[in-house]
Amino acid sequence: MAKILKGAPVAAALDEKTAAAVSELKAKQIVPTLAILRVGEREDDLSYERGAMKRCAKTGVEVKNVVLPGDVTTAELLSCVAELNADETVHGVLMFRPLPKHLDEKAVCAALSPAKDVDGITAGSMAGVFMNSGEGYPPCTAQSCMEILKYYNVDTAGKRAAVIGRSLVIGRPVAMLLMHANATVSVCHSRTGDIPAVTRDADIVVAAIGRSESITADHFTGGQTVLDVGINWSEKKGKLVGDVAYETVEPVVSAITPVPGGVGSVTTAVLVSHVADAAGRGVG
Amino acid sequence: MAKILKGAPVAAALDEKTAAAVSELKAKQIVPTLAILRVGEREDDLSYERGAMKRCAKTGVEVKNVVLPGDVTTAELLSCVAELNADETVHGVLMFRPLPKHLDEKAVCAALSPAKDVDGITAGSMAGVFMNSGEGYPPCTAQSCMEILKYYNVDTAGKRAAVIGRSLVIGRPVAMLLMHANATVSVCHSRTGDIPAVTRDADIVVAAIGRSESITADHFTGGQTVLDVGINWSEKKGKLVGDVAYETVEPVVSAITPVPGGVGSVTTAVLVSHVADAAGRGVG
Numbered sequence: 115m116a117k118i119l120k121g122a123p124v125a126a127a128l129d130e131k132t133a134a135a136v137s138e139l140k141a142k143q144i145v146p147t148l149a150i151l152r153v154g155e156r157e158d159d160l161s162y163e164r165g166a167m168k169r170c171a172k173t174g175v176e177v178k179n180v181v182l183p184g185d186v187t188t189a190e191l192l193s194c195v196a197e198l199n200a201d202e203t204v205h206g207v208l209m210f211r212p213l214p215k216h217l218d219e220k221a222v223c224a225a226l227s228p229a230k231d232v233d234g235i236t237a238g239s240m241a242g243v244f245m246n247s248g249e250g251y252p253p254c255t256a257q258s259c260m261e262i263l264k265y266y267n268v269d270t271a272g273k274r275a276a277v278i279g280r281s282l283v284i285g286r287p288v289a290m291l292l293m294h295a296n297a298t299v300s301v302c303h304s305r306t307g308d309i310p311a312v313t314r315d316a317d318i319v320v321a322a323i324g325r326s327e328s329i330t331a332d333h334f335t336g337g338q339t340v341l342d343v344g345i346n347w348s349e350k351k352g353k354l355v356g357d358v359a360y361e362t363v364e365p366v367v368s369a370i371t372p373v374p375g376g377v378g379s380v381t382t383a384v385l386v387s388h389v390a391d392a393a394g395r396g397v398g
Numbered sequence: 399m400a401k402i403l404k405g406a407p408v409a410a411a412l413d414e415k416t417a418a419a420v421s422e423l424k425a426k427q428i429v430p431t432l433a434i435l436r437v438g439e440r441e442d443d444l445s446y447e448r449g450a451m452k453r454c455a456k457t458g459v460e461v462k463n464v465v466l467p468g469d470v471t472t473a474e475l476l477s478c479v480a481e482l483n484a485d486e487t488v489h490g491v492l493m494f495r496p497l498p499k500h501l502d503e504k505a506v507c508a509a510l511s512p513a514k515d516v517d518g519i520t521a522g523s524m525a526g527v528f529m530n531s532g533e534g535y536p537p538c539t540a541q542s543c544m545e546i547l548k549y550y551n552v553d554t555a556g557k558r559a560a561v562i563g564r565s566l567v568i569g570r571p572v573a574m575l576l577m578h579a580n581a582t583v584s585v586c587h588s589r590t591g592d593i594p595a596v597t598r599d600a601d602i603v604v605a606a607i608g609r610s611e612s613i614t615a616d617h618f619t620g621g622q623t624v625l626d627v628g629i630n631w632s633e634k635k636g637k638l639v640g641d642v643a644y645e646t647v648e649p650v651v652s653a654i655t656p657v658p659g660g661v662g663s664v665t666t667a668v669l670v671s672h673v674a675d676a677a678g679r680g681v682g
Binding site: 129145179237238239242243244245247249271272274280282288290293296298299300301302303305306309311 | 414521522524525526527528529531533555556558566570574577580583584585587589590591595596599641669
């Protein structure tokens with residue numbers, strides 16, 4: 115029986131710290147504010163937005179909702195980003211992606227100020243993650259993995275970690291965060307011949323490949339900690355499932371995050387903590 | 399007996415391509431030009447400068463030497479960098495590091511335009527390496543490793559690679575370049591408990607830890623390709639040695655770069671190829 119690494123207590127602990135930081139800032143007349151920039155009405159975006167707003171309400175972070183129609187032009191969106199960059203009352207910007215296909219997503223991401231990039235979408239944040247320089251912020255999902263490990267006292271220093279997936283949203287940044295935390299990290303991906311050979315050697319496995327229950331029991335041995343980043347809809351089961359085949363893997367390993375209720379339930383807590391941090395930068 | 403992966407033919411092949419590209423650009427009245435920015439008279443810098451200038455002469459790249467006194471101020475150096483950024487006749491800038499201690503190296507690196515950063519020292523280049531976006535250039539030593547693998551037809555796709563060292567000059571960027579080339583990459587470092595356990599599982603091992611002959615035969619098995627990035631002076635032997643204990647490792651592995659005459663002899667060829675590339679960007 116593995117220990118179940120639920121996200122809720124991790125998020126609650128983060129929220130407590132964020133709420134305290136927000137109170138302190140408000141006492142100094144600084145109101146930490148997150149701008150949520152949404153183009154159109156995608157259901158995924160609306161759902162995440164509701165979650166983020168709830169988390170903001172809980173921690174005292176203000177929200178500025180900016181909603182643009184689905185047929186907005188790149189130029190209009192860019193000028194909106196420029197306004198948010200210049201707006202001193204806004205400390206962080208969450209912009210939903212993917213943007214509608216007619217928009218130049220690369221240019222829009224590049225336009226956002228890394229200092230307000232609380233979800234790690236700019237090149238500045240990516241350089242910060244790679245260089246460990248503190249510039250920008252890591253993508254919230256990647257940092258959520260680290261927060262879970264920290265909360266449950268899973269040691270990373272000197273341990274071996276395997277990351278399955280090399281995306282810029284999660285695989286590559288979480289590999290870097292684990293490396294900065296002194297783990298010996300291996301990154302597997304679609305071209306890796308024998309993924310189980312890599313994951314079986316690891317103490318910590320992060321599954322972020324985006325394929326339903328594709329990481330099976332033969333990938334694991336006893337004593338391992340598994341973070342399942344996948345959130346996939348299973349037609350067959352009629353419910354959300356992870357990238358890890360939970361029912362068969364859970365009995366094998368030492369600790370595992372559930373889906374839902376695991377990594378995904380920590381991301382908005384990380385997001386608002388970034389907003390509080392951004393608001394606090396430069397404050398004496 | 400391992401195959402000896404000498405750097406000279408790799409550099410020669412690169413030079414040939416660079417020279418052709420330079421000729422084409424000159425026919426269009428563009429003279430690819432490298433500015434070499436040196437502070438003081440460190441022997442290491444002078445030696446590398448001579449090598450770079452020789453390589454430039456060989457390939458037709460012009461050199462603009464900028465030498466500042468060892469007691470230059472950060473402000474003076476920054477204004478020099480700004481001038482080079484603005485100078486349309488300069489396509490790449492090589493700035494020697496480490497800078498003297500009184501200078502703000504971080505600020506100076508940040509000031510250089512990533513488009514002219516032909517040796518991968520800016521955050522823009524680092525983001526480019528991490529994101530595989532093509533912005534900036536990877537550090538020349540990291541790319542030299544890839545050029546050696548390419549020249550000697552060492553396959554990377556689906557292969558396992560172990561990088562020993564996680565520096566920003568070599569370990570981290572070469573890990574990313576190998577990953578972009580579809581290798582499954584593990585990064586070892588000072589906190590890795592059992593480095594041989596990682597390297598023995600790899601098809602390609604990059605040693606970049608900066609400690610004389612510290613990577614010994616027990617790190618290897620047959621069939622492996624070893625790139626030794628270390629260049630260390632051995633008092634005992636009275637000569638340059640790598641990070642790999644060459645005499646005992648060479649009989650074990652399948653292919654290995656010598657020191658000197660291996661990775662280090664390719665770096666200036668990569669550098670001038672970056673200058674030609676930078677000069678050619680935006681040319682129809």
